[in-house]
Amino acid sequence: MFGRPSLFRTPNRFPHLGLVSKGARSVKVDYLHVVAGFGFPNPRDVPGPFPFDEIKMFFNSTRHLSRKAAVRSTVVNAVPAFLLRRLLNIGWKYEQGINLDFAERFKAVVGLPVIANGGFQQKDFIEGAIEAERCDMVSMARALIANPDLLDVFRAGFNTPANKCTHCNRCVGRTVTSPLGCYDPSRFPSVKAMQEQILEWNQPDPVESQE
Numbered sequence: 001m002f003g004r005p006s007l008f009r010t011p012n013r014f015p016h017l018g019l020v021s022k023g024a025r026s027v028k029v030d031y032l033h034v035v036a037g038f039g040f041p042n043p044r045d046v047p048g049p050f051p052f053d054e055i056k057m058f059f060n061s062t063r064h065l066s067r068k069a070a071v072r073s074t075v076v077n078a079v080p081a082f083l084l085r086r087l088l089n090i091g092w093k094y095e096q097g098i099n100l101d102f103a104e105r106f107k108a109v110v111g112l113p114v115i116a117n118g119g120f121q122q123k124d125f126i127e128g129a130i131e132a133e134r135c136d137m138v139s140m141a142r143a144l145i146a147n148p149d150l151l152d153v154f155r156a157g158f159n160t161p162a163n164k165c166t167h168c169n170r171c172v173g174r175t176v177t178s179p180l181g182c183y184d185p186s187r188f189p190s191v192k193a194m195q196e197q198i199l200e201w202n203q204p205d206p207v208e209s210q211e
């Protein structure tokens with residue numbers, strides 16, 4: 001994991017890529033999946049706004065687990081929400097293919113197939129990145145949560161889905177507290193419709209008869 005400033009502005013970080021190359025070959029790595037940033041969530045992994053309300057929910061629901069958890073929950077409730085929301089959003093914004101520069105660099109120096117990650121949702125953008133040999137593949141998470149049929153949409157000739165992922169990061173902020181699903185009400189006719197989809201996706205497998 002390298003931050004953009006150190007990788008691109010400090011020449012002495014390049015030998016690290018040489019080491020990655022050697023290491024990868026010695027353990028027979030088939031490909032690299034390039035993600036940047038530190039920790040989860042972070043703005044280079046999930047480009048978009050900081051999911052303040054959802055992270056606050058996470059902090060509050062885990063406050064009993066440790067002293068650190070209790071402190072961060074106390075802080076998040078003590079500081080006015082509008083201020084904290086603004087502060088915590090510093091450095092967070094959506095950018096499609098945010099790690100493509102890194103992927104391109106790894107591909108060129110390490111020579112292994114590279115999967116780029118971060119904010120992809122648009123067919124021509126993805127094809128452009130692969131055709132320009134900036135990466136060999138891309139991976140997607142949020143765009144596929146919003147539209148699980150996205151690849152069919154692309155195959156049908158559309159550049160983007162009709163009801164796009166807004167990259168709001170609400171699903172990311174709920175990773176620990178809530179079932180998997182899209183939590184952006186603006187993508188649904190109603191909050192009820194949103195909740196129904198989440199519940200439908202998270203039905204337990206049918207229990208087999210005990211008889």
Ligand SMILES: Cc1cc2nc3c(=O)[nH]c(=O)nc-3n(C[C@H](O)[C@H](O)[C@H](O)COP(=O)(O)O)c2cc1C
Nearest residue numbers: 040045046118119120139140141142143171172175
């Ligand atoms: C609901 C959700 C849960 C995720 N959980 C994790 C996780 O536990 N660990 C991790 O390293 N990345 C996690 N990710 C990050 C994804 O693997 C991916 O790197 C990130 O979402 C960027 O891709 P995207 O822009 O296509 O969503 C999660 C993403 C989502 C949307």
Ligand code: SF4
Nearest residue numbers: 165166169171182183
């Ligand atoms: S909550 Fe929905 S719209 Fe927001 S990032 Fe997740 S999948 Fe996309």
